[in-house]
Amino acid sequence: GESVGLHLPTLSVQEGDNSIINCAYSNSASDYFIWYKQESGKGPQFIIDIRSNMDKRQGQRVTVLLNKTVKHLSLQIAATQPGDSAVYFCAENKGSNTGKLIFGQGTTLQVKP
């Protein structure tokens, strides 16, 4: 069946360290994978996405890695800051014309000062 899951519900890191948030997916036909950040009481914000024909994409302080062999997606945040504390969701777009996304459960990132 279809599912997008994250390995850990909570990740705690020290300010300044790098964070790695993981996600496993099961649908090989997905076209895009997306990472969202959701702060408490707010809607999710787009962070970065990656097409299925890529294995790495970099943004500002963030890198997304896609390993299609093991169906694994990760979000790396460099020099984690207190403002990075939030829930992070991975999502996949199956590439259908509907634009529908399937979301994972979310990982809570806690940044310790």
Add this chain to the structure above:
Amino acid sequence: DGGITQSPKYLFRKEGQNVTLSCEQNLNHDAMYWYRQDPGQGLRLIYYSQIVNDFQKGDIAEGYSVSREKKESFPLTVTSAQKNPTAFYLCASSPPRGGRASEQYFGPGTRLTVT
């Protein structure tokens, strides 16, 4: 200032009453979506609309209804048939196909409490 607005931020209703949640966007996006989020959970799709006057059921449409009479607006009605309506409701929109169709922009959400 373009974006998606949802109102109200907090909504309280008595059990048995229908309630309509507002979602408006001025991004000129064709597609709009409604999600439900429960504590500690991911987002689940309720309904989506790819174009005006057309919409489709998502994964958990039972007890909900929508309309899409205008491109900018996609209101969601939570009916009395919805057994567990208390949740955080999120509206999103995405650009036309051919653009960054994977990127959905979310509103700030409406927290509905039914007692």
